[in-house]
Amino acid sequence: MLNANEILQKVNECLDIISRGREPETLYEPIRYVLSIGGKRIRPVLMMLTYELFRDDPEQIMMPACAIETYHNYTLLHDDLMDNADLRRGHQTVHKKWDANTAILSGDSMLVLAYQRMAQCAPDKLKPVLDLFSQTALEIGEGQQYDMDFEHRNDVTEAEYIEMIRLKTSVLLACSMKIGAILADAPAGDAENLYKFGEQVGLAFQLQDDYLDVYGDPSVFGKAIGGDIVSNKKTYMLINAMNRADEKQRARLSGWIDAREFDAGEKIAAVRALYDEIGIDRLAQExxxxxxxxxxxxxxxxxxxxxxxxxxxxxVSRMMKRNY
Structure with a gap:
């Protein structure tokens, strides 16, 4: 059996060679770049740790584990393009370092590479693994579309938001764990419980990310605080603030949301103060x-x-900074 750090090291070694030897270089260099700029590799580590619940040879599923990480980074590459983001993990995004066409084509190729690697599982597990992987990929696209749709709506409910993050974030963690269970010949009931475990952890993980964007320490969080506030992103916190605010609080919050010109630091401080008044920080933690x-x-x-x-x-406790 391997511990999480040993798994992480082996996953990174595998990702380093995932597209080695293929041409043209202009297609594969951006893929290698995306996979080389870091990341916690949460999904492949979860897959292999889940496998280890039942078996002692996790390196047997290294290719499916790398497939899930390749797929995850493909979604990030295209998300960055859609958001016109400049940076990912402190590095230039692919469409900024190269161009949009390169980002589209290299991203598409990453998706194919992910399927190739996922298909290198045991032949008797191929259908259930690919069925789950494909269903998850469709759900993630659905979640991304809901997220985009929410940008143009002011009536997004808490339930809609939770379903969006379940699709966009949680199902890939859940899929990673269930594939690990399937490949380890786990009983169907255990595999389903592990899927549900990953799904619930994923919801908590995304909500924690929302919370830290407002209340986190930038040196620990790893990125600037307040980005969701500046962009008026429909998060659990903003949705509940609008729903729970009194008339005066809602007017102040709407003023910042509707403002065309503003100082980012001033807006972040003002909205965070409103969240405090309304009790959104406590609500989010709950x-x-x-x-x-x-x-x-x-x-x-x-x-x-x-x-x-x-x-x-x-x-998982370290990932969530909590104790089971």
Whole structure:
């Protein structure tokens, strides 16, 4: 068995050679660049740690694990293009470093590479693995479209937002874990409970990301604070602030949302102060805790000795900065 750090190292080694030897260089250099600029590799680590709940040879599923990370980075590459983002993990995005056409074509090729690598699983597992992977890929596209649609709506509900982040973020974590279980010959009930565990953790993880964008320490969070506020992104926090504000608070919040010209620092401070007044910080923490606690029910139901769950639980606890 491997621990999470050992898995991370082996995943990075595999990703380093994922498109080696293919031409033209102008197509594959951006792919290698995207895969080389870091990232926590949460999804492949979760897949392999889940596999280890049932078996002791996680390197047998290295290619499917690298497939899930390649797919994840493909979605980020295209997200950056759609958002016209300048930076990803402190580095230039592909469409800025090269151009939009390169980003589209290299991203499309990453998707094909992901499917090629996922197909290198055990032949008897090929259909259930590809069925789940394909269903997840469709759901992520649906979540991205909802996110784009929400930019043009002022009536997004909390339930709609939760469903959007479930599709856009949670299902890939859940898919990673269930594929790990399928490849390890886990019982169907355990595989489904692990999917649900990943889904609930994913919801908590995204809501925590929303929270940290407002209240996090930039040196720890890894990026500037307040980006969601500046862009009026429909997050759990903004949606609930609008729904729970009194008339005066809603007018102040709407003023900042509708403002065409503003100082970013002033807007962030003002909206954060409104969140504090309305109690959104506490509400968000309660919702994060809710999904985190929900996840416990599903991992507890997995019929595996607690000692075999220890590394997975330790990893998820670090990822969420919480204790199980």
């Amino acid at each position: 919702k994060i805790n809710y999904y985190f606690e929900q996840s416990r029910k599903y991992i507890d139901a997995v019929n595996v000795a607690e000692e075999r769950k220890a590394e997975l639980m330790s990893y």
